[in-house]
Amino acid sequence: MGCAPVLDYWVNICPVDYASQAITYLAQQPQSENQIFHLMNPNPVTSTETTAWDERLGSFVERLPYKEWQARLAQQATTPDHPLFSLRSFFLEPFSEEGLTIPELYTRDKTPIFDCTATLDALKGSGIACHPVNPVLSATYLDYFLHQQMLDAKTYGPIPIAKLRMFLAWQRAIATLRRGFDFEEWKRINIAAEATATST
Secondary structure, eight states, X not given: OOEEEEOOOEEOOOOHHHHHHHHHHHHTOGGGTTOOOOOSOSSOEEHHHHHHHHHHTTOOOEEEEHHHHHXXXXXXXXXXXXXXXXXXXXXXXXXXXXXXXXXXXXXXXXXXXXXXXXXXXXXXXXXXXXXXXXXXXXXXHHHHXXXXXXXXXXXXXXXXXXXXXXXXXXXXXXXXXXXXXXXXHHHHHHHHHHHHHHHO
16 A cells, blocks of 8 residues: 554564563473463554654655545455455454544553563573564564565665665674674675675
């Protein structure tokens, strides 16, 4: 559709490696018996923040008020071959007494924040931590979606995609420096970054 709805909701990305490691560790602790652990990212961000990150990386997706986006969806997703046809009821049909759709029921002002303090306390000293949701993680997912053709590269264009991959290459270089300078690895990262930018 080339557009997305403007909705203010929490983006709580909990990486599967963190979840699986935490579950395995907590299940092996005797003191975990009969306890409740909420597995989620302790530092969620808002959809407004992730949208801003996406736009800085070159997204050309038009942002529309939700009602206007609904009208466009109803007009365009009319046949089963449309990617969003099966989700028409999810986005268009009222699901509450107030006449709200499911996405409207999960906006930030209506969604509870689950307390994961018990989980974080139980994981102390284990070395298991949840990766923060930040521009680097967002860019990593975006790059994967483009590689897998889950997103249309035409939405971004060659220059923004090169910008995205250069950004990720530099982030890897920074991580390398933090681990300790290795000239050969630094050289390899720079060669990879240049190749990525020129081949995109």
